[in-house]
Amino acid sequence: MTWYEKSSGPITETQYEWQQKAILCIAVVVALMTDAIGSTVLSFARTDINGAFSTTPDQYSLLIIAYVAAKIIGYLLTPWICGVVGARASMTTALSIITMGFALMTLMDSRLAQLGLVACLGASGGVLVVSGQALLFLTFMRRNQPVLQTFYALGSAAGAASFAPGLQGWMLLSLDWRWIPAVAVGIALLALILLSLTRVGRTTTTRLGTFNAKFFVLAMIGIMCAAYVSTQGDRWNWFEAPRIALYSVMGICTTVLAVRSLIQQTPEHRMLDLAIFRDLDFSFAFVASFFAGFALFGTGYLIPVYATVVLGMNSLQLGQLLLPGGLSFFLAMSISAFVLPCLKAPIVVTVPLGIAMLMLAMWQLSLQETGAGVSELMPAILLRGGALGFLFLAVTLMALMPMPEHQVAHGSALLFTARQIGGLAGTGFLGSLVGRQTELNSQVLSGQLTDGNPVLAARTAELTEHFLQKGMIQSDATLSAIRQLGLSLSLQANSIACSRAFLTVAAFFLFAVPTLVLYRLVLTKLIDRHSQ
Numbered sequence: 001m002t003w004y005e006k007s008s009g010p011i012t013e014t015q016y017e018w019q020q021k022a023i024l025c026i027a028v029v030v031a032l033m034t035d036a037i038g039s040t041v042l043s044f045a046r047t048d049i050n051g052a053f054s055t056t057p058d059q060y061s062l063l064i065i066a067y068v069a070a071k072i073i074g075y076l077l078t079p080w081i082c083g084v085v086g087a088r089a090s091m092t093t094a095l096s097i098i099t100m101g102f103a104l105m106t107l108m109d110s111r112l113a114q115l116g117l118v119a120c121l122g123a124s125g126g127v128l129v130v131s132g133q134a135l136l137f138l139t140f141m142r143r144n145q146p147v148l149q150t151f152y153a154l155g156s157a158a159g160a161a162s163f164a165p166g167l168q169g170w171m172l173l174s175l176d177w178r179w180i181p182a183v184a185v186g187i188a189l190l191a192l193i194l195l196s197l198t199r200v201g202r203t204t205t206t207r208l209g210t211f212n213a214k215f216f217v218l219a220m221i222g223i224m225c226a227a228y229v230s231t232q233g234d235r236w237n238w239f240e241a242p243r244i245a246l247y248s249v250m251g252i253c254t255t256v257l258a259v260r261s262l263i264q265q266t267p268e269h270r271m272l273d274l275a276i277f278r279d280l281d282f283s284f285a286f287v288a289s290f291f292a293g294f295a296l297f298g299t300g301y302l303i304p305v306y307a308t309v310v311l312g313m314n315s316l317q318l319g320q321l322l323l324p325g326g327l328s329f330f331l332a333m334s335i336s337a338f339v340l341p342c343l344k345a346p347i348v349v350t351v352p353l354g355i356a357m358l359m360l361a362m363w364q365l366s367l368q369e370t371g372a373g374v375s376e377l378m379p380a381i382l383l384r385g386g387a388l389g390f391l392f393l394a395v396t397l398m399a400l401m402p403m404p405e406h407q408v409a410h411g412s413a414l415l416f417t418a419r420q421i422g423g424l425a426g427t428g429f430l431g432s433l434v435g436r437q438t439e440l441n442s443q444v445l446s447g448q449l450t451d452g453n454p455v456l457a458a459r460t461a462e463l464t465e466h467f468l469q470k471g472m473i474q475s476d477a478t479l480s481a482i483r484q485l486g487l488s489l490s491l492q493a494n495s496i497a498c499s500r501a502f503l504t505v506a507a508f509f510l511f512a513v514p515t516l517v518l519y520r521l522v523l524t525k526l527i528d529r530h531s532q
Helices: 015-044 046-053 057-085 087-105 111-139 142-155 157-174 179-196 213-232 242-264 274-278 280-310 315-343 347-366 374-400 405-448 454-469 474-531
Strands: none
Touching: 015 046, 015 057, 015 087, 015 111, 015 142, 015 157, 015 179, 015 280, 046 057, 057 087, 057 111, 057 213, 057 405, 087 111, 087 179, 111 142, 111 374, 111 405, 142 315, 142 374, 157 179, 157 315, 157 374, 213 242, 213 405, 274 280, 274 405, 280 315, 280 347, 280 374, 280 405, 280 474, 315 347, 315 374, 347 374, 347 474, 374 405, 405 474
8 A cells, every 4th residue: 555545534524524624724724824933033033133122142042042942842742742632732722822922022022031932932833833733644534644744834844934034024124023923923813713613633632641751851951952052053163162062962961861761661651652763664754854954944044144145135035035935845745745646656756856956956056156136046946945845745744644643743743853953953064164164265365365466456446446436535435445345355255155055065965865775774674673
């Protein structure tokens, strides 16, 4: 039986049941848009929020660390919460907390209050995405999941990568950053209204484990350390700083102890069901999800940096640049959901296609010059969106389609955790690479600008003449010319650094592909040996 033939539940349903389920699906997608806004507003509206609260770079980084760490903790808590109250109640509660959090964000001016709100938004967002995905798997038949997960990703991955930035870019330029959480409140209320109109999904079941307080505390410490190291490592020159080395060791140790605490529980009482790793497809998808997160969040960080720093785009232009990528993301997932079943092809065939498209997109971006515009970048943006669409649907269906209903929430939570940790690795690595390469490029380029360089002298004279024609006096014109040359040098250094980073992402998959293949082969042999 192939992935598109697996099903559970009744074969036929009444029109009323389908209407109820359609409303539920729409409610889940709309609810996910609130999390998409929450996961992007801190990075997209950084300048505006900094100005509103007069935060230092360290204080703002603390907001990002709190959000990311809380979100991963929310992922890991969701299976237990779903076991206690059910997937639908978990999603509704999380959505209600998000609604109140965004509403308070528009009213409060205290930095400490904002930190607490950001942590609440992160944790409730983690619960929302996992419980929403579990709810779709537990409510609908498995043969409908390719289509349903396409719409799910439209609200989660595509929403965060493309649609939310497009909306936020317009608001930041035309209105005020506080309109972003205000709109999120409206979207969340719409989702709550839609949920109140349908009664399906109220009796979903998830395996209930015993709450492991030791695991929770240790995991929370480990996650916070990982989030701090990935976001602040470059600033403190990584492991040359005692604090980064300390937090790294502390994070590794607490994570190992947390996993050990989980394993020591009897299998039927574990807070997270680790038995799902015995499944070959899930174990493979778990590692693939880490690599996919590296690509999604890493390129999601790199492209805005390149567009704003090198190309000088404002928030609206950046949002317009990213928006078409969401459409190609949805198109690629639609092809996987509708076309592959007709061809009776396995979903895994889209994985190499997605990797090849992503590598091609990164190569195209690395060739762009400082004067590139939206039209020059658009082919690469569309390729990236399509590539991620092919990768994410394949990983999700490969991992969760064969899974028993009571384990779906556990599988979803672990997949999202792997993706988010991969994202931390991607943003930390690429951010450090761009920073170091920019510094190195500036030193190399500055070394060429000596006083006896005829090209430098000619360019300085040309710029001086340009400023003189604008009415400046000789001394001011000369200073402006030197300042303009310095800006050009900095721009060129950043451009070269971003090009190197794009090529690094492409080269990363030259390492990731054989690693995944080798991992799959080793897993197959281990599982076959264990079954014998």
